[in-house]
Amino acid sequence: MNGADAYSPLPLEGRTLLVLHASVTGTAIDIAERIGRRGRREGWAVTVKSVAQFDQAELLEHGLVVFVVPTTGNGHTPPQFVPLWTALLHPGLPPDLLEDLRYAVFALGDSSYGKYNWVGKKLSRRLDSLGAHAVVERGEGDDQNEWGVESTFPGWLDTFFAAVDPLHPPVPGFVPLPPTALPPARVRLEKVASPSSSSMPARAADAPLLWTDDARWARLVKNERVTAEDWYQDVREIELEIEGVEEDERTRLYQAGDVLELRPQNSPEEVDRFLETVRWTDIADDIYTVSASDPNQPLPPHFPTPFRTTLRYLLTYELDISSAPRQSFFEWLAAFSEGDKEEKLRWFCEPAGQDDLIDYTIRPRRTINEVLYEFREAEIPPEYILDLLPPIRPRGFSISSSPASHNGKVDLLVAIVKYKTILSVPRKGLATTYLSTLAPGARLPIRFDKSGTLKLPPSAAAPLIMVGPGTGVAPFRALLEERVRAGAKENLLFFGCRSASKDFYFRSYWDQLVADGVLTLSVAPSRDQEDKIYVQHRIPLFADQIWDYLQRDGYLYVCGSSTQMPKAVKKAMLAVVRDKGGMSEEEAEKYWDALERCGRLVEETWG
Structure with missing residues (x-):
């Protein structure tokens, strides 16, 4: 909590509360709405909104704010939270700017990462430094806990409302709504016409609404399976063409390393x-x-x-x-x-x-x-x-093309999610199933997410090490298309698949780059031999080249599944740093952290 008691914030003008969320997977929205429902039951006028709908200047207008913020990957800030966070970090802000703000933070994260709940921790420290007053200790939810957020959130919620209730007591005689009572509905539905009416068409017959101001329409050009027909997994190469694009805009639509978001349909x-x-x-x-x-x-x-x-x-x-x-x-x-x-x-x-x-x-x-x-x-x-019901959230896919190499079209490498549960019930992924059913010519809404950390190194002369098992290799094709155009020659790619004959994505492209002398390629086909081989097992074979690249201000990018792969790759890379750099384990960890701080180490992983 903020220990500075020299100034007490002004009394609350009313029993009002603002809850801001920056959601990635939907959990932050759900937590924020639960805070809102609890507050309304207890007589608070609660507004719940995304930080994307929030003007930073509004912080000066509110007396009590709860922030629900997740940390993505290893310490990354959710894209929609970036504008507010950037504003809060402005060096010209006075230390008493938020002296009349009372706040609470509930952070969401995964303790398997080194920077667990990093965004929530940074936010708490920054609010304190601007004079704000924490009403309770920061709450933290952990995806690694078997109960997930439920292991900590209910207790934190009780503590929060016990702390804020005296700040502006309810009117005399107010009786809180019991937890089991049904609160009022969020919306009113007024029937205005029958489906047979010709004067008012059914919304369901129309195209879906664009969910954000920067969303736009695209048409499907290609939807082709790239894994062998007898292979267990269906992986598609999908190509989209953005509608209404002027010729001179095509190469500026997006950049290598960007992500394409789409909102699927049921x-x-x-x-x-x-x-x-x-x-x-x-x-x-x-x-x-x-x-x-x-x-x-x-x-x-x-x-x-x-x-x-x-x-x-x-x-x-x-x-x-x-x-x-x-x-x-x-x-x-x-x-x-x-x-x-x-x-x-x-x-x-x-x-x-x-x-x-x-x-x-x-x-x-x-x-x-x-x-x-x-x-x-x-x-x-x-x-x-x-x-x-929760809203359908947009899904992001790493773009596997650069706009200059594809005349503004967008390529994706998409694994169609399909499996059976422990009850042997077939299960399909909503977004990938939706994509798999689309035929060329289909129209779908998309947007470009340019907020990611996976960017081209600032110089084509900078060496680049890439680790991308499975569809994690997708953004590396985009990066290499741009690097090769710029004359980059020092590129090292570790690619992992299950079988070199079944799911070796972009093989002909990699082979051409190797033949041209601009790529060193190491493939780990895990199931082509009795002993499983993964990308981390190939890393020691290239220790000299890796250390040489890092010593010459090279970059290291890791993309793919967020399960065990990033940890295994880090362990293998740290062994290279220790052995070739003559470092202790502690020194190697510090070296790794320094790479990350200066932007030369980037992990882009997903669950």
Whole structure:
């Protein structure tokens, strides 16, 4: 907490609270909404919003703010949080700028990374240095814990509201809404026309709304399988062409290392299943005007005003019915259930019921649609649709092309997610399944995420070491296309696949670069021999070249799965640094940290 007591912040002007979230996977949104619901039950006027909707100057207008911030990868700031964080770091800000702000931070992260909850920790320190006052110790959620965020969040939430309740007590006679009581719905649905009306077309028949101001439309040019037909995994090379691009804009659309985001859609079959389960089929195509019930709980910013739509449209384009349900889903579903079903759902929301919840949802990877079917007796009013269901979040894919080499088109390397659960139930990834069904000519909304850390080295003369198993190799093709155009000749790539004859992505391109003398390539086909070989096993074979590159201000990029690969690669690289640099383990770790601090070491990994 902030120990500076020389100045006490001004009293709160009202029982008001702002909750800001910077979500990547959706967890931060869920946590922020749960804080909001608890606050409203206890008489607070709570506004929950994304930092992307927040003007930095607003910090001076609020007396109490909660920040829910995740850390991505090894200490990286979520893209939408960058503008606010940059503003807070401005060197000209006075140390008493936020002296009237009370705040709390709940950080989200993964303790398997060295910089666990780094963004939340940095934010707390910076707010303190600007004079703000922490009302409680920072909360921290850990993805590595079996219970996840539920291992710490409920207790932190109790502590937070116990701390802020005296700051502006409720009006005399106020009675908090019990935890089991159903709060008001977030939206109002007013039926305005029947589907047969010719004067008002159904929103569901239209294209999806663009979810952000910088989203745009693209057309699918190519959707081709690149793994062998008899191979267990379907990996696609997907090519997109952005609509409405002037010729001179093509090479400036994006940069090598950028990420393409798209917002997938639920399949008609899954939507129909949901509608049948909740008994909304007869009203699915009725047209409603959707409006906010409370100005403190506005509609998503990309919804038009007025917003006339159908339940089918919302379920197809806006709301996620295929993801694993979070605890808040069970809290809402319990409010619509009775008897034993309600009792079971509420048990899942208790600390003592977390193991049972994990056994029911996480291990078998049950989806929202599947859970709803098991609790299909629930009577869910349609106006609670935005409360019950999370939004479909955009998915990011590393771009495997440079705009100059592909005349502005965008290439992706996409592994179609398909597997069976421990219950032998087939499961598919929402975004990759959506992509796999698209035929050339299909139109889809996309946006470019340019906030990543994977950028071209500033000079073509700088050597580059790349480690990219599987589809993690995708951004390296983009980088090498640009580097080769610029005359770069010192490039070392470690590529991991399972079989050199089945899933060796971009093989002809790598072979050409090797033949041209601008690439050293080491391939680790893990299943082509009895003993499994991974990229980390190839690293010692190139120790001299790696150390030479690093000594000459070279860069090291690691991309791919965030499971065990980054740790194994780091261990192998540290061994090279120790052996070739004559360093102790501690010195090698410091050398590694220095590479990361100066931007010469970048890890871009995903779960």
